[in-house]
Amino acid sequence: MIYNGIAGSEGIAAGRAYIYNNEQIESNEGIISSGAAEAELCKLDEGIRKSKAQIEELKKKVLSELDESKAMIFDAHMMMLEDPEFLETVRESIRADNVNAAYAVRKAADFYISIFGQIEDGYMRERAADIKDVSSRLIRNITGAPSDGLKKIDSPVIIVAHDLTPSDTASMNRNIVLGFATDIGGGTSHAAIMAKGLGIPAVLGLGDISKKVKDGDYIIIDGTEGKVIINPDAGLKEEYKLKINEYKKQREKFEGSAFLPAVTTDGRKLEIAGNIGTPEDIESVIARGGDGVGLFRTEFLYMDRDSLPTEEEQFEEYRKAAAAFEGKPVIIRTLDIGGDKKLRYLELPEEMNPFLGWRAIRICLERKDIFKTQLRAILRASKYGNIMIMFPMISGIGELRAAKEVLEDAKSELKRENIEFNEDIKVGIMVEIPSAAITADTIAKEADFFSIGTNDLCQYSLAVDRMNPKVSKLFQPLHPGILKLIKHVIDASHRHGIFTGMCGGMAGSGEAAIILLGLGLDEYSMSAASIPVIKSIIRNVSYEKAKEIASHALELETPEEVLEYSRSIMKQLNIEYI
């Protein structure tokens, strides 16, 4: 049986299931005799002491295996165990209500959980989960119930549970736990973040998987696709075995070095950034050593809803991304709808050729209300990090000027309202229409950077609809015509002292990486999974050699020749890629 859930952490694992039951232990209303209070207070103190020692140990483990940001949660747990109000409430309840320590802890914890749970705020909900986690630990230590169940597992398993707390995930032995599957949780939940940090696959939000799987069932979890297969047949099992081996080999090789900078052997430093399309992608890009965001697609903010997102909603998402990257560049692309992307609440005419129609900046320059709201949100977020603005679908200097005019408008509004923002925010364009590429010299005078969007640039330059299977094989980014266009754009940008990045699929292609390096590309932006691979390629070649390779590639006559040449070069230089 195959079940679909949320892809929480990439990778595939197969093995025996271990059903982990961490539901709250019932602490029955143990009424105690009036003389027993002293003994219960002693039990409480002993429970607190034990819990603190365990938390300290977990924190050390997480610090050594992961990093400080993930260990911080245990500082919060520690503070709760030292909270004078919480402890006084518990003690008072033991003394005055004649209840045992475990029950008193549960009652006090439930009180705070209900207060925090009422506050509509993600942070407070997480703290409610922390209180639950830490109070369960304390109760286990008071009652002597078995604790840290996951620590005892000694053969490789896939954990299946209703939900996993930070204490659960932190106590897992990463060499034994192959992955996990849970009933609840999503892409940004604590469990997903921990799984990504540990580098093990996880599928979350499966509904009632913990009821469907039995202890010892053979299961496969695919954290890339968000799938769980219970008791697969022999064929499927074999297929996944191969997949797992392949995946392991590749990942070990590249991820081990993901955090090393992308510097060529002769010292040219490249920026290898990630493309993000949802808030969840931020964590993946960071986990794979991305040097920032080269393309923040903002469409997710507009889709799957019934009205335009407010300035406030947008501001919050942009601010979060800017803050998460701590000063590394985050290039936000303004709204790119139309074409194949439609919005429920905004009527877009049916078009014969939607990709040549009313889309992206063309819509924004007519619907300045929508555009300005987004620009205001981006500007406001700009003081929280290193945000740059990128306009899509610019065909010539006129559109850039018109878009910048709206931006200036938004800036003066904010100034009048005394709202702070980065006044020197960098503004660039996506180079994806051939006319923009050809007139790059003109546009470079008024732009702060270029980012080549190879998917559309190829579609428009080669006149190929990628979605049409009849012609999709003609979609060839290594076409000499495309390479020459890219070179023209990069050279123009450098003549005017600005940088050129690339955020299309070509930027994440191992076969194109060295040629692009040699053409002088300054920044590559791609999906998170490709970052470690491209970084590794860059580190294994010199810029001088790459220039030679690129100039030879430019002399070749067909895409097939370029591809073959690139492959032979990679082999000759002994550079591995996926």
Next chain:
Amino acid sequence: MITEKVTILNETGLHARPASVFVNTAAKFKSDLTIQKDGKKVNAKSILSVLGLGISKGTELTISAEGPDEEEAVSKLVQLIKQGINE
């Protein structure tokens, strides 16, 4: 007893990390310390109570202290808030 009013200036308010910083600072003093928001008064050394107040940017708080180091405690906490809690 020493009392002083102060307005929260940092973006996140007394929330997340700033709340921990505030409570940890308060815990260093011997005096009894409270903060009051809209008539609700809680122990400033209790992270759960402080978080439970839901203090956001722009909130006016009353900080009170009673004990051997009351003056120092109030001035230190007020200073911390005025500096934006190192945020």
